[in-house]
Amino acid sequence: MDFDPTTLNRALPLRDQIYHKIRNMIAVGRLKPGDPINEVAIAEALGISRTPVREAVKRISDEGLIKVLAQTGTYVAPISRADLEEAYVIRRALEMESARRAAPKFTASACEALEDNIAAHRLAISRGKYARAIQLDDVFHRTIAETSGFPMIWKAVDISKAQMDRGRYLAIPKPGYGEQxxxxHEAILDALKRQDAEGAALAMEHHLETSLHNTIEVAGELADKVAAAANESE
Structure with a gap:
C-alpha cells in the first residue's frame, strides 16, 4: 500500500485523513477484495501512532468495506450483491426525494452548473479519464441535493454509496456505460428544467437502477474471474 506521510496535514484530525485515504483506495480498486489491511504497517509508513489508523479502519469497517476476522486479520471486504442492493435502496430513496424537492427550486444558475457538469463529464469519458468522470458524476448529484435545500442528503448518500462506488470504477470503462x-443525467436535467418534480424523481430512479444493474454485472464478472483463477492455481 502506498502511504506517503507528506500527504498528511498534521494540523487536521489524522483519523479523518486516513479514513478518506483508505476508503478511496478501496473505492477505486487500488485495494482489492481480500487485500490485507495492516494497521501497524500503515502507521509506520505514515510516521504516526496506531490509534488514528485503528479509528479510521473501524469507521470503514462499520460501512462494510473492511472485514475484521478474529485471530485472522483485517481484509478488504468482497463486493457482494446484498451490499450493492442495500446501498441502492438507500440511495434511491434519498436521491429521488432530492430530485423531487429540487425541481420547484431549480434556478438558471443551477441549470448552468449542471449543463457545464455534463459537458465536462462527456469530455472526460471521451478521453478515457474515468476517475475524473466519476468525480463529475458525484458533483452532478451533489448539486441537485444542494438545490433541493437539503444538502445533508448528499452527505448521507456519500456514506451509503461506498459499495456502489467500487462497482462504478469497474463498470465505467466498459463501452457505452459512460455515455449511458x-x-x-440529461433526462434528469430536462425534468428539472420543466420543474417536473415527479418526472425528475422517476428519471433519477431509472438512472440509479441502471447503475445498480451495471455494477452487479461487472461485480459478477470479477467474481467469476477470481474463482477461475483460484481453480487454476489448485
Whole structure:
C-alpha cells in the first residue's frame, strides 16, 4: 500500500485523513477484495501512532468495506450483491426525494452548473479519464441535493454509496456505460428544467437502477474471474 506521510496535514484530525485515504483506495480498486489491511504497517509508513489508523479502519469497517476476522486479520471486504442492493435502496430513496424537492427550486444558475457538469463529464469519458468522470458524476448529484435545500442528503448518500462506488470504477470503462450515464443525467436535467418534480424523481430512479444493474454485472464478472483463477492455481 502506498502511504506517503507528506500527504498528511498534521494540523487536521489524522483519523479523518486516513479514513478518506483508505476508503478511496478501496473505492477505486487500488485495494482489492481480500487485500490485507495492516494497521501497524500503515502507521509506520505514515510516521504516526496506531490509534488514528485503528479509528479510521473501524469507521470503514462499520460501512462494510473492511472485514475484521478474529485471530485472522483485517481484509478488504468482497463486493457482494446484498451490499450493492442495500446501498441502492438507500440511495434511491434519498436521491429521488432530492430530485423531487429540487425541481420547484431549480434556478438558471443551477441549470448552468449542471449543463457545464455534463459537458465536462462527456469530455472526460471521451478521453478515457474515468476517475475524473466519476468525480463529475458525484458533483452532478451533489448539486441537485444542494438545490433541493437539503444538502445533508448528499452527505448521507456519500456514506451509503461506498459499495456502489467500487462497482462504478469497474463498470465505467466498459463501452457505452459512460455515455449511458450522460444521457440519463440529461433526462434528469430536462425534468428539472420543466420543474417536473415527479418526472425528475422517476428519471433519477431509472438512472440509479441502471447503475445498480451495471455494477452487479461487472461485480459478477470479477467474481467469476477470481474463482477461475483460484481453480487454476489448485
Amino acid at each position: 450515464t450522460i444521457k440519463q
